[in-house]
Amino acid sequence: MMRWVWMSLVVLSLTGCAQKLGRPFDIKNLAKSDMDLITDIHIAEIRDLTEQLIVKLYKRNPRELRKVPGMTIEKRVAQLMAEKRPENGFRELGGMDGIALLPLAFSSEFRGDRVFALMAGVTGMISASYNHQLEFFLLDDIDQQKLYNCARNLEKVAWLLNNEKDSHGELLLLSNGVGKNGVPNYSYERLFSQMILIQDMMAVMVADSTNRHINQVVHSMASMTFFPI
Incomplete structure (x- = not known):
């Protein structure tokens, strides 16, 4: 068990969130294993990173927000980070949610x-990798393969974000780039790297604690096929 704790500390220190290990005691924690507590902390951290990514993408791509009259970044964050996913998907997106939306986001049409x-694709996918739970208890199960597949899908999303262009050769969405002062901005890449690290390390810890195997896979970055969660 101590090995998982140390692995968790390493991950959280790299993502700037080690202080979350010092949360105050809660009576419900008596129904949690050490692995449950570690999982809860990682869920909170990846949700924080995801919210940062939402805000940054809207600030970098304000034209997208203007496509819906009266929409604000705060409203989008509330929609995307709600504790409960919409049962029938997002009406605005044809009733879809999760992985099914990722190809749509990169469709030039x-x-x-x-x-x-x-x-909506990214948050739904991450939520699904944790069984749409924000915290875990003793009898809850978590699938290491879902976590691993999610990490690989996040890698693909990061690649597509930097490479997918429209018919005019313009990036579909702006992210990393060089500012007017000539200083490179790789903050989006760092956020994705931290999210991928959390999912990969969670997959390893779950596999180790349950004596289960992770089926490692290879995928083409350029394709629009994502691994199931």
Whole structure:
């Protein structure tokens, strides 16, 4: 067990969130294993990183927000980070949610809010990798393969974000780049790297604690096929 704790500390220190290990005691924690507590902390951290990504993408791509009259970043964050996913998907996105939205977000024919489609896909996928739970208890199960597949899908999303262009050769969504002062901005890449690290390390810890195997897979970055969660 101590090995998982140390692995968790390493991950959280790299993502700037080690202080979350010092949360106050809660009576419900008596129904949690050490692995449950570690999982809860990682869920909170990846949700924080995801929210940062939503805000940054909208600030970098304000035209997407303007496609829906009266929409604000705060409203989008509330939609995307709600504790409960919409049962019938997002009406604005044809009733879809999760992985099914990722190809839509990178389709040159899509005319809706591309940031919303992308982040509904990302948040839904991450939520599914944790069984749509925000915390875990003793009898709850978690699948290491879902976590691993999610990490690989996040790698693909990061690649597509930097490479998918429209018919005019313009990136569908702006992210990393060089500012007017000539200083490179790789903050989006760092956020994705931290999210991928959390999912990969969670997959390893779950596999180790349950004596289960992770089926490692290879995928083409350029394809629009994502691994199931």
